[in-house]
Amino acid sequence: MNVRAIAAVFLLTVFLYGCGIPVPADKADYVGEWRAPEMYLSIAPDGRVEYRRHQGSTETTITGPIQEFKGNDFSVGIPFLTATFVVSKPPYKEGDTWKMVVDGVELTKVQ
Numbered sequence: 001m002n003v004r005a006i007a008a009v010f011l012l013t014v015f016l017y018g019c020g021i022p023v024p025a026d027k028a029d030y031v032g033e034w035r036a037p038e039m040y041l042s043i044a045p046d047g048r049v050e051y052r053r054h055q056g057s058t059e060t061t062i063t064g065p066i067q068e069f070k071g072n073d074f075s076v077g078i079p080f081l082t083a084t085f086v087v088s089k090p091p092y093k094e095g096d097t098w099k100m101v102v103d104g105v106e107l108t109k110v111q
Contacts, residue, residue: 020047029091036105
């Protein structure tokens with residue numbers, strides 16, 4: 001691969017990765033690191049998401065910007081290639097602990 005091709009791939013990656021949206025003010029409680037034994041979810045204020053989930057011998061990893069919120073759910077990825085996270089219970093406080101249920105998994109916010 002020549003230098004121009006490498007530069008083009010790099011610029012395209014930077015452009016596509018930056019095409020997300022920041023977390024809206026009404027979804028600010030989503031921001032942070034969330035964990036369960038089989039899942040890790042990190043949501044940054046600028047909309048960057050890191051996700052890992054272990055199911056049996058399979059591991060799924062997704063890294064990318066939030067594309068949109070629909071109700072409590074949100075989509076992550078680049079245009080035409082996104083994953084939707086179904087939030088059945090948005091962030092809520094249980095005692096001193098923040099929790100959220102995403103894709104059927106109860107996550108706890110890391111303080």
